[in-house]
Amino acid sequence: MAELISPRTLKGFRDYLPHLMIPRERLLEQARAVFRSYGFAPIDTPALEYAEILLGKGGEESDRLVYRFQDHGARDVALRFDLTVPFARFAAQHIGQLGTPFKRYAMGPVWRGENTAHGRYREFWQVDFDLIGVTSNAADLEVALVIHDLFTALGFDRFQIRVNNRLVLNGLLEEFGLADSAVAILRVLDKLPKVGPDAVLAEMVEKAGVTPEQAAQVLSMAQVRGSNCEILDRLQSEFGKNAKAAEGIARLRELNSVLQACGVPEARLRLDLSICRGLDYYTGTIYETFLLDKEDIGSVCSGGRYDNLAGLYTRQALPGVGASLGLDRLLAAMEELGLLPTASTPAPVLVLQLSPSLLGEYQRVARQLRATGIGVEVFPEPKKLGQQFKYAESRGFTLALLAGEDEIAKGTWKLKQLASKTEQEVQASELLPTIRRLLQQT
């Protein structure tokens, strides 16, 4: 006998079995529906790109993680490590044909050779959406609306979108006389939820070269609490004379009022001056999204406004605003919160096979139900009924449907609810309404 090859996934990679893949597909489908409902169009870019396209943007640390090799034509190629850099290349290449404004979403796996010690995977899915070609605040507030409708569609009730604006932060720092240290200060401030206020104060002094008093001043502003309007009013009175701050305040105020006009519950949108995102390229509105029952996992949907998406590839300025959904992090959170279904079948009904000679009847009735949108599996072998029921339970079917020669002759079916183990005999003509009613109950 030939020696077997050990069946295993590559280190840092994993398979998605049905019980996890069914919810992942559902999340993607719900996200697609929300994006499309706002007119965001899908695009896709290749997994592989010229290395020069992908590298040199994310910094040495991220370059080191990139899967890079030579293809058959000795080209220097790499696997994408996010969906942003390929989108920048895409936009530079096609924007002339596509025109602006251009709204896109993209979904797909990305690859990073991460250290696997902390349960990190080297292949994970990203879901991004962006609106490019415009600077107007209408785009910024729409991104907040999309995030809101997305999490509502995904079935969350207790979530909060936290927004800020880089213009406000930069205006404040100007007023504090710290404009030159802005980037360093915001990088430290970004760590606040992780390391806490004391560490932030110390690190600001150490790394951003500010005095302890200045650090305290920054931190104190960042931690201001109150209703969105209260914070905006206070900012206006204290910093309204600074041009940058004033514009940021006006944009946040409009975002807040339009979301209110649209019926977004007030608690879902929180102005938070400590939100600043470490990435240097955000220049305006910033978004983070937290699940209030699982805040410790951090933001599950983040993004912001940028002045120039594709400066590496084109001289055409492409401002825009967008956000990215951390799909795997969200799935993991939903699993921990018990929000994932336990069934590993996408169909709720199983037709048992009592006799192979009745396969035509089984598939005929199954197809009638399928045509009305009810998923129906026909068990493929005439095994003992006990084994077929065991299969039905282990897969998580809701209903089992049985008929032997007698039932078919009488024109009836036996219908069993698997959870309660109750059985009833149903006329063939009553099968569809009865099944529909039972499925609605569960």
Place this chain on the structure above:
Amino acid sequence: MAELISPRTLKGFRDYLPHLMIPRERLLEQARAVFRSYGFAPIDTPALEYAEILLGKGGEESDRLVYRFQDHGARDVALRFDLTVPFARFAAQHIGQLGTPFKRYAMGPVWRGENTAHGRYREFWQVDFDLIGVTSNAADLEVALVIHDLFTALGFDRFQIRVNNRLVLNGLLEEFGLADSAVAILRVLDKLPKVGPDAVLAEMVEKAGVTPEQAAQVLSMAQVRGSNCEILDRLQSEFGKNAKAAEGIARLRELNSVLQACGVPEARLRLDLSICRGLDYYTGTIYETFLLDKEDIGSVCSGGRYDNLAGLYTRQALPGVGASLGLDRLLAAMEELGLLPTASTPAPVLVLQLSPSLLGEYQRVARQLRATGIGVEVFPEPKKLGQQFKYAESRGFTLALLAGEDEIAKGTWKLKQLASKTEQEVQASELLPTIRRLLQQT
């Protein structure tokens, strides 16, 4: 100024812009719905695998095309070149946990370093579904039903599933005294649609070592025409005494009669003894699917029954049956047949922006429509109306919705049908039914 990096896709790769990505997503969604309705569950496997897992199965020719390199840990890794080999590894690894029967579908890109001279791409999508763990014919006929419902769901009317059974072919060859040359003969016969009967005859003599008379005998059987029942009756009377042939005939007969019982139109299923698929690992039913208005592109959905999916990785015999949809080939055919929509927006309605101060109103009404399933984009800038209409037309929106201060005060909206350029004024309360009616007309 820093030098720009030229924005281009890697040789042999391409971007999917919205006008192609919208139909691709639709096809995938329709396929998912059909698979799920039969109880096939989604799974996903990584793009990257240990090279030893992927190689050594497809033969040297295909190994040469595989993207293979060393990862950060100096592991010998490769990008998957199909979804079958990863599924075999997956099944060997997880079948103990999953149990049988196991029904799965998988969708995703695969990579092959093909010669790009003939318009071939190096990244393309495959869509596979399989039912493993059973030898019963119930699985085989279900695969034919799934293919049928799939193409119906995708909107095709004129398509034909052509079936055969390797047992019939092998039985015939046994009866002709050609059992030892079966593999070589079937490889040649598989080329019939491409090279024609004369070339097949010559090649059988040359490569399979049969006499011209034997070759003619094989070809003549393969080309038998008639209704499915006529062909089966003739096979039964001529070869029914051969055990293999008899089993194959019985399986095809049941497949045919169950599909009839399920209401599949007779013309959609055709028994064709010349269909044999070159792959050596098929052992039973074989399927090919042709678009009758585009036969020259070959089969767009093919598959068959196999005795042992995962023999490289496990001693557990895993028989099964499945098929694979050639997604890109199908998309290309639909494009040539004019079956793809021309719009590059997933939303049919555009709300124009007359005044930024009305953004709250625009988004509010847009969200009301979205909540009923109607996609609505709000133009993000208060540009000249002419420019906004030009955008609406170029993207392919169906309706434009306008309101300035006057209309909002009156509680009305202007609704414009972009194709006919007709405009009407509608009460806010009548907006939803009016839009719904107009969208149904198009």
